Amino acid sequence: MKTQKVILNSDEIPRQWYNIQADIKMNPPLGPDGNPVTPDALAPVFPMNLIEQEVSDQRWIDIPEAVLDVLSMWRPTPLVRATRLEEVLDTPAKIYFKNESVSPPGSHKPNTAVAQAYYNKEFGIKKITTETGAGQWGSALSFACSQFGLECKVYMVRISFDQKPYRKSMMEAWGGKCIPSPSMATKTGAEILKNDPDTPGSLGIAISEAIEAAVTDPSGETRYSLGSVLNHVLLHQTIIGLEAKKQMEKIGEYPEIVIGCAGGGSNFAGLAFPFASDKMNGRDVEILPVEPSACPTLTRAPFVYDHGDTAKFTPLMPMHSLGHAFVPAPIHAGGLRYHGMAPLVSQLAVEGIIDPRSVSQLKSYEAGVTLARTEGIIPAPETTNALACVIEEALKAKAEGKEKVILFNWSGHGLVDLGAYEKYFAGELKDYSLSEEDQAKSESVFKDFPKPEILSSK
Numbered sequence: 145m146k147t148q149k150v151i152l153n154s155d156e157i158p159r160q161w162y163n164i165q166a167d168i169k170m171n172p173p174l175g176p177d178g179n180p181v182t183p184d185a186l187a188p189v190f191p192m193n194l195i196e197q198e199v200s201d202q203r204w205i206d207i208p209e210a211v212l213d214v215l216s217m218w219r220p221t222p223l224v225r226a227t228r229l230e231e232v233l234d235t236p237a238k239i240y241f242k243n244e245s246v247s248p249p250g251s252h253k254p255n256t257a258v259a260q261a262y263y264n265k266e267f268g269i270k271k272i273t274t275e276t277g278a279g280q281w282g283s284a285l286s287f288a289c290s291q292f293g294l295e296c297k298v299y300m301v302r303i304s305f306d307q308k309p310y311r312k313s314m315m316e317a318w319g320g321k322c323i324p325s326p327s328m329a330t331k332t333g334a335e336i337l338k339n340d341p342d343t344p345g346s347l348g349i350a351i352s353e354a355i356e357a358a359v360t361d362p363s364g365e366t367r368y369s370l371g372s373v374l375n376h377v378l379l380h381q382t383i384i385g386l387e388a389k390k391q392m393e394k395i396g397e398y399p400e401i402v403i404g405c406a407g408g409g410s411n412f413a414g415l416a417f418p419f420a421s422d423k424m425n426g427r428d429v430e431i432l433p434v435e436p437s438a439c440p441t442l443t444r445a446p447f448v449y450d451h452g453d454t455a456k457f458t459p460l461m462p463m464h465s466l467g468h469a470f471v472p473a474p475i476h477a478g479g480l481r482y483h484g485m486a487p488l489v490s491q492l493a494v495e496g497i498i499d500p501r502s503v504s505q506l507k508s509y510e511a512g513v514t515l516a517r518t519e520g521i522i523p524a525p526e527t528t529n530a531l532a533c534v535i536e537e538a539l540k541a542k543a544e545g546k547e548k549v550i551l552f553n554w555s556g557h558g559l560v561d562l563g564a565y566e567k568y569f570a571g572e573l574k575d576y577s578l579s580e581e582d583q584a585k586s587e588s589v590f591k592d593f594p595k596p597e598i599l600s601s602k
């Protein structure tokens with residue numbers, strides 16, 4: 145029997161997260177006055193213990209025991225060799241994936257949800273508000289809040305709320321409350337609905353609503369939580385790559401190509417940052433974030449200062465952005481419809497440490513079905529974007545006759561996204577690509593903002 149899975153024992157779980165901020169130079173986030181934001185300015189939005197992580201330049205940060213206790217419900221996750229996919233592609237490449245679909249909510253997102261719920265609880269917070277795209281983050285945070293006895297209120301992008309009703313049921317099963325966004329419950333939402341009652345919504349709008357709901361709670365016991373993009377979120381996800389490295393070491397392997405789909409950048413960063421660290425220290429490894437061509441943040445949008453949300457509540461962040469008011473085409477990979485990209489991931493792209501790719505919706509579903517029929521797990525629509533790139537790289541290795549080692553992140557399963565598969569099989573899904581005119585229009589919003597410096601960390 146071939147090696148199919150590499151399993152770590154419970155006591156081999158990493159005890160520290162890797163903070164890439166220690167190893168790269170970053171432009172600071174800017175406040176409304178054009179100056180770098182101070183930790184205090186973020187205090188109404190996030191608890192101070194998470195703000196400290198957001199700005200920390202300490203390379204290794206201890207994972208609290210209470211967080212490890214909850215994570216150990218499903219971690220360490222398996223590293224799996226995709227032998228059946230290799231056979232079907234007839235490729236000499238060795239393909240491995242980290243299976244993050246085994247968590248209770250079915251994705252990588254609880255890695256940070258659990259940590260964030262813990263730090264909020266420690267800080268005395270009673271209730272957390274958030275937004276969700278496809279519903280993965282809302283369900284992950286509802287699950288995490290249930291473990292720590294916190295209330296959870298989730299603003300869900302309307303198009304996904306309509307397409308994925310069972311995500312709401314999952315949130316409710318874990319005690320969370322789910323509201324379609326834009327909603328009449330906030331000033332931001334009511335204003336947007338007045339101008340555009342049929343809007344499909346966007347992550348940018350939902351973030352604005354969730355922040356507004358947190359900072360206007362008169363009790364002062366509510367904070368906001370974000371499931372991607374921010375430094376501390378990416379930090380919490382590095383447990384994926386740290387485990388993967390140990391697992392590959394156990395079988396004497398090291399990846400030549402590391403692949404993850406990228407929406408806000410967290411699952412990609414989680415797998416990739418520990419390898420990016422090696423690359424900065426001279427190791428040869430290609431690192432590929434993959435995004436949908438309908439929302440081509442890294443591959444087409446410029447590196448600028450822009451807001452993280454539509455209503456401009458957030459500081460200006462140095463990132464690749466299509467414009468804070470960008471409403472992407474209604475593709476089913478709801479988690480990949482964000483207008484920006486994590487500043488840390490953007491910085492690595494600017495420095496050429498990672499090499500971004502984009503794929504079309506139909507190509508990604510085709511890859512998703514191939515993986516379902518080989519490795520068995522039905523992938524989340526987001527994950528299928530990574531899979532299309534994996535297949536492309538495996539076929540390239542075949543054409544070149546090279547035994548490349550490919551590692552990718554299986555960020556989640558698609559069992560709550562079967563409506564999208566149904567449409568794909570009925571031939572109702574189509575490709576969208578962003579026209580240059582629409583892109584220019586949407587990017588006009590940041591033309592008067594300050595420009596980030598092109599920094600080099602080497």
Ligand SMILES: *Cc1c(COP(=O)(O)O)cnc(C)c1O
Pocket residue numbers: 251252253280281371372373405406407408409410411412479480524526527555556557
């Ligand atoms: C949310 C989500 C993504 C995209 O978010 P990132 O922050 O870019 O990881 C990708 N895959 C799955 C399964 C998700 O739930």
